[in-house]
Amino acid sequence: MRKSEPRIVIRRKRVVAANKHGGSWKIAYADFMTAMMAFFLVMWLLSLVPQKDLQAIAEYFRMPLMTAITGGMKNDSGSSVIPSGSPSVIPNPNPIPSRGDVHTEGDLRDVRRLEDLKAELEELIQTDPVLQQFRPQLLLDMTPDGLRVQIIDKQNRPMFATGSAQVQPYMRDILRELGPVFNKLPNSLTVAGHTDSIQYATGEREYSNWELSADRANAARKELVAGGMDEPKIKQILGLAASVSLVKDNPAAAVNRRISIVVLNQRAERRIDEQNAAGASNANLKDLLEPGPALDLPGLPVLPGLMLPGTLGGQ
Structure with a gap:
C-alpha cells in the first residue's frame, strides 16, 4: 500500500479592515465648545451694557x-x-x-455724565465724614428722568420735626453737602416731598400731607441753595404726600417719609419745557392783559386801574 503524502494545510489569515473612526466627533466637539464660549461671551457683554x-x-x-x-x-x-x-x-x-x-448723541453723553455723577456721589458718601454716617438713609438710582437721590426717614432719626417742615440739623448738613455737587453739571433738578399715610386730625380739608410734603420739598430747596447750589437749577418743587410709597405694603412706614431729588436729563427737561410751553400757548394772554370796560356804577367814582371784587386780579 502506497504511503499517503503528508497533507499540507495552508492557513490564510483573513484580514478584517478596522472601522474607520475618522475625526468627525472632534469637529462636533470643537463646534460645541466654540458655541459655548460664544454664548458665555455674549452673556458677559450683555451684563455690561x-x-x-x-x-x-x-x-x-x-x-x-x-x-x-x-x-x-x-x-x-x-x-x-x-x-x-x-x-x-x-x-x-x-x-x-x-x-x-x-436718543440723540447729546442725550447719550448726558446719560453718561449722570452716571459719572452717580459714581462720584457714591464715592463721596463713602469718604465724606458728614455723609458717611447717613449712608443708610441715602438711596441713589438711575430713572428714565435722570439721577435720583432719595433721603429717607428713619424711625429714630427723622429728617424733619414731627408734622412740620422744620429741617433737622443733620438733614441740613446732608443737603448743604449735596448742593455744591449738583452745580458741577448744567442739568436742572426737581425736588419732591413724600410723607407716610398717617393723616392729620383735620383730614384733607385743611393743612394735610399734601401741604406738608410740598413745604418739606421747598425747605429742602432752601437748604440746597444755602449750601451753594445755584437757585435757577430748580425746575420743579413737588408735594406728593403718600401717593408714591416706597414700601407699598406698609404705607405708614417711616421710610416712606423722604425727599427725592432728581437731576434731570436733557429729555426730561425738554418734556417739562414743552408742557409749560403748551400751557402758555393755550392761554390767550392778550385777552387776559387787556383792561376790561370801565364800570359806571351810580354813586361810585371810577378810578383808573381800580378792579372790583370778582374781576381778574393778580392776588
Whole structure:
C-alpha cells in the first residue's frame, strides 16, 4: 500500500479592515465648545451694557430683516412687535420711541455724565465724614428722568420735626453737602416731598400731607441753595404726600417719609419745557392783559386801574 503524502494545510489569515473612526466627533466637539464660549461671551457683554442700550438692541431684533436692511420703518411708536405690522399677540413692553423721544448723541453723553455723577456721589458718601454716617438713609438710582437721590426717614432719626417742615440739623448738613455737587453739571433738578399715610386730625380739608410734603420739598430747596447750589437749577418743587410709597405694603412706614431729588436729563427737561410751553400757548394772554370796560356804577367814582371784587386780579 502506497504511503499517503503528508497533507499540507495552508492557513490564510483573513484580514478584517478596522472601522474607520475618522475625526468627525472632534469637529462636533470643537463646534460645541466654540458655541459655548460664544454664548458665555455674549452673556458677559450683555451684563455690561446699560439698560437703555439693551432696549435698543431688543428693538433691533424685533425688526424684520428686509426692513432693517432697507433702513425703513425705524420709527414705529405702536405696540406691535413687527414695525408697521398688524398687532402682535406678543406684547411689546418697550415700543420704539417716537421721533421726539429718539436718543440723540447729546442725550447719550448726558446719560453718561449722570452716571459719572452717580459714581462720584457714591464715592463721596463713602469718604465724606458728614455723609458717611447717613449712608443708610441715602438711596441713589438711575430713572428714565435722570439721577435720583432719595433721603429717607428713619424711625429714630427723622429728617424733619414731627408734622412740620422744620429741617433737622443733620438733614441740613446732608443737603448743604449735596448742593455744591449738583452745580458741577448744567442739568436742572426737581425736588419732591413724600410723607407716610398717617393723616392729620383735620383730614384733607385743611393743612394735610399734601401741604406738608410740598413745604418739606421747598425747605429742602432752601437748604440746597444755602449750601451753594445755584437757585435757577430748580425746575420743579413737588408735594406728593403718600401717593408714591416706597414700601407699598406698609404705607405708614417711616421710610416712606423722604425727599427725592432728581437731576434731570436733557429729555426730561425738554418734556417739562414743552408742557409749560403748551400751557402758555393755550392761554390767550392778550385777552387776559387787556383792561376790561370801565364800570359806571351810580354813586361810585371810577378810578383808573381800580378792579372790583370778582374781576381778574393778580392776588
